[in-house]
Amino acid sequence: MGFVTFIAVVLAALIVDFFWLDIENKRWKWLKGRSKPQQVLFFAFFMGASAILYYLFGYKFLN
Known part of the structure; x- marks a missing residue:
């Protein structure tokens, strides 16, 4: 991916x-x-942390 x-x-x-599934808060x-x-x-x-982790784990395990 x-x-x-x-x-x-x-x-x-x-x-x-956030907007659709959590209707009961x-x-x-x-x-x-x-x-x-x-x-x-x-x-x-959250998006920055996700991107950093994706890059680090992808680099470590895919190379």
């Missing part, structure tokens, strides 16, 4: 879970009370 495909899949999964309730900049910062950090 390419890097761009990986980022798209993770981003799509986060968006679907069980997983993301703690985040919905935060301001928009804090939410964006959290998701940016």
Whole structure:
């Protein structure tokens, strides 16, 4: 799986879970009370950490 495909899949999964699957506010309730900049910062950090781990593990195990 390419890097761009990986980022798209993770981003799509986060968006679907945050806006569609969590209708009872069980997983993301703690985040919905935060301001928009804090939410964006959290998701940016999550995507950055995911990208770094994908790159490091992919480099280690695929080469």
